[in-house]
Amino acid sequence: MTALRAFEAAARLGGFARAADELCVTPGAVAQQVKALEEWCGAALFERRAQGVVLSWVGVRVLPGLTGAFDALGAAVGELRQAALPGRLHVAALPAVAQLWLSPRLPAIRAALPDLEISVSALEQPPNMAREPFDMTVFYGDGAGLGIARDVIFPVCAPQLAGQLETVEDLAAVPCLSDAVWAQDWPIWLAEAGAEVQVSGPVYSLYALAVEEALHGAGVLIGHGALVSRHLDSGALVAPFGTRAELPRWLEIGVRDGALSPPLRALSRLLAGKSSL
Amino acid sequence: MTALRAFEAAARLGGFARAADELCVTPGAVAQQVKALEEWCGAALFERRAQGVVLSWVGVRVLPGLTGAFDALGAAVGELRQAALPGRLHVAALPAVAQLWLSPRLPAIRAALPDLEISVSALEQPPNMAREPFDMTVFYGDGAGLGIARDVIFPVCAPQLAGQLETVEDLAAVPCLSDAVWAQDWPIWLAEAGAEVQVSGPVYSLYALAVEEALHGAGVLIGHGALVSRHLDSGALVAPFGTRAELPRWLEIGVRDGALSPPLRALSRLLAGKSSL
DNA sequence: GAATACCCCCAGTAATTCTATGCCTGTATA
DNA sequence: TATACAGGCATAGAATTACTGGGGGTATTC
Structure with missing residues (x-):
């Protein structure tokens, strides 16, 4: 769950450091979560390069769906807040x-x-x-x-x-x-x-x-x-x-x-x- | 996050006990999460009755969006697993x-x-x-x-x-x-x-x-x-x-x-x- | 009038996640 | 060629978060 968030942010922003920035955690935390997710699903989501990371084929494939899902979640949360206290x-x-x-x-x-x-x-x-x-x-x-x-x-x-x-x-x-x-x-x-x-x-x-x-x-x-x-x-x-x-x-x-x-x-x-x- | 999951399950299944069952936790854990969510957003999501809980107006309003978002997330995870190891x-x-x-x-x-x-x-x-x-x-x-x-x-x-x-x-x-x-x-x-x-x-x-x-x-x-x-x-x-x-x-x-x-x-x-x- | 099926609350515990640090690699700068 | 730098990796310890397990309460059901 947290791992999915970390991966989505890293993939969308193109780097662990930027993702860490958005999620308000350290880059190490993002790296950990992404690694955990890669181990769980059994495939590399990023290719590690010296100057950063680039999405693997699997990563490219799943990113749109994941981004859409998290956007939907964010919208639902916004709706909740607004419905609760307009x-x-x-x-x-x-x-x-x-x-x-x-x-x-x-x-x-x-x-x-x-x-x-x-x-x-x-x-x-x-x-x-x-x-x-x-x-x-x-x-x-x-x-x-x-x-x-x-x-x-x-x-x-x-x-x-x-x-x-x-x-x-x-x-x-x-x-x-x-x-x-x-x-x-x-x-x-x-x-x-x-x-x-x-x-x-x-x-x-x-x-x-x-x-x-x-x-x-x-x-x-x-x-x-x-x-x-x-x-x-x-x-x-x-x-x-x-x-x-x-x-x-x-x-x-x-x-x-x-x-x-x-x-x-x-x-x-x-x-x-x-x-x- | 966890709180959203707990609320969604409880609302969809119509009870904390059933939600706990689906999420593989105790009913107390679900109750805690739902309460935390209610405090966060500042409105009651359920009406507590003796024979269980029923969704409040706010709860009814946000449930569809939340369910859709979690379904989208589940689909994305399924896609990830399949893409990783077909x-x-x-x-x-x-x-x-x-x-x-x-x-x-x-x-x-x-x-x-x-x-x-x-x-x-x-x-x-x-x-x-x-x-x-x-x-x-x-x-x-x-x-x-x-x-x-x-x-x-x-x-x-x-x-x-x-x-x-x-x-x-x-x-x-x-x-x-x-x-x-x-x-x-x-x-x-x-x-x-x-x-x-x-x-x-x-x-x-x-x-x-x-x-x-x-x-x-x-x-x-x-x-x-x-x-x-x-x-x-x-x-x-x-x-x-x-x-x-x-x-x-x-x-x-x-x-x-x-x-x-x-x-x-x-x-x-x-x-x-x-x-x- | 017990039995049942819910939910609430609280304290302690278990699990997860994060930070901090040092290390490594390749790129850019001098 | 030497040196800084940016980005990522790995580990251990710390902090936060979530869960369990107990006791208690209130209506429905038989």
């Missing part, structure tokens, strides 16, 4: 999105939809909606989902720091904050701005933390439109330069395939409709 | 059938189909083919499957004992062997024979054991046609009376729904074709 919604979002975009909107949404109980989980990677018990996701994606806003980046900083920034080249003289997983943001924007200057500064593992530091005047942050607009509106942050770089990705809402339940439809409408905030 | 067949049969009917036929079948590796498991109850990894079952059923022979019962005994049996009433004077799960055999046959006589004798939990005892002259056994015909042919047992009671059930072969693999087709043809033996 007003409960569970949203998964990138930590930065959850804290900087979703969280400020929740009070108004909870007031508008008082019968809903909305839970939020912060995840680094978008979950597999067909398997995990989430009702909605808010992540940056390639535009396949329900788009909220294009991701645009531009430097932002506390107002008192903006006086030091006359030209783009002045950035070399101040700390330039950035996020670890979005390490390319500064180079991309600098290229867009046509600047040759090298910038440097502290790197944060949590974007919200970098925003916090920028609010306190710790440096210039490379801001993401949707995540800093609130502070731009309030004046707590300002954008010292006019140049904006558009990234090829959108902040978007994802829902399970199939019929949207009324509460889910109401929530997604509220979230998508307020994109201009 | 020549391996696993037959489930009633212990008596396995020992007295199937086992004598296997040598000839193995000779005819040398590429097949045929395993046999003795089970008291027919397994759920959609879930358990069996390729074929041989049980007594109501005629829905591939019938082999109608179940007929009649007394049989060792030849030296037959001399003591002039009339049906003489049965009261000799030990009348019977099987624990087929306790009604003697009353049914006696009613068919129109006799008022009361018979008694040792009861066996294993029909094959009762046959063995009858061969040794320990008493008169209520014989099942398919299970004693071999000994009647060899003369090791004789039927002292002409009356035969036909039971409303047939010895029959069951296979998974869908396409029969060539090895399975060959095996079922051999087994069904040799029913006259």
Whole structure:
């Protein structure tokens, strides 16, 4: 059973490490389960190569059925959760999105939809909606989902720091904050701005933390439109330069395939409709 | 996961005890799993009544999807086993059938189909083919499957004992062997024979054991046609009376729904074709 | 009014699964 | 050519999970 899950994930994702990631276990655990399954059925499911594993013929043959079965199981579990407590919604979002975009909107949404109980989980990677018990996701994606806003980046900083920034080249003289997983943001924007200057500064593992530091005047942050607009509106942050770089990705809402339940439809409408905030 | 299995079985079979039976665990284990699932999803899946449990509205709603998902999983596992080792067949049969009917036929079948590796498991109850990894079952059923022979019962005994049996009433004077799960055999046959006589004798939990005892002259056994015909042919047992009671059930072969693999087709043809033996 | 057939609860135990570690192999980098 | 690195293997011990076995309760059945 567990072995089937491990095999399905490894086969679908093409590696034990990735499967381990999805299943939230160590690669060793996946390897063990796959090996147990191979012993049970008496045939090799993968060919082991130095650079990873590739599906054997038997594996190729059984993967579609297995994937379909697990998807059906995931759908049944989702149906169970919804039938049990129709007003409960569970949203998964990138930590930065959850804290900087979703969280400020929740009070108004909870007031508008008082019968809903909305839970939020912060995840680094978008979950597999067909398997995990989430009702909605808010992540940056390639535009396949329900788009909220294009991701645009531009430097932002506390107002008192903006006086030091006359030209783009002045950035070399101040700390330039950035996020670890979005390490390319500064180079991309600098290229867009046509600047040759090298910038440097502290790197944060949590974007919200970098925003916090920028609010306190710790440096210039490379801001993401949707995540800093609130502070731009309030004046707590300002954008010292006019140049904006558009990234090829959108902040978007994802829902399970199939019929949207009324509460889910109401929530997604509220979230998508307020994109201009 | 385990909880989903437990719930599905309990809901489908209408009781924790029956589910426990199918899953080969104690009823307490099923109750625990179902309770855990109810706590996880936050709604009652069953209504507890004194005479058992009945599905709640939520339970009714999610059962079909869950059953379908588990069936799909079972089918995928079956596909895996077959793809891994196409020549391996696993037959489930009633212990008596396995020992007295199937086992004598296997040598000839193995000779005819040398590429097949045929395993046999003795089970008291027919397994759920959609879930358990069996390729074929041989049980007594109501005629829905591939019938082999109608179940007929009649007394049989060792030849030296037959001399003591002039009339049906003489049965009261000799030990009348019977099987624990087929306790009604003697009353049914006696009613068919129109006799008022009361018979008694040792009861066996294993029909094959009762046959063995009858061969040794320990008493008169209520014989099942398919299970004693071999000994009647060899003369090791004789039927002292002409009356035969036909039971409303047939010895029959069951296979998974869908396409029969060539090895399975060959095996079922051999087994069904040799029913006259 | 016993016997039966269910299910509930709890504590201890048994089984499974996971982590942690060191090792190996082939690829990519310097 | 040397060196890091990514991915998988193997084992033992640890943690989690699931199961058993006991006692108890409540309706139906004969």
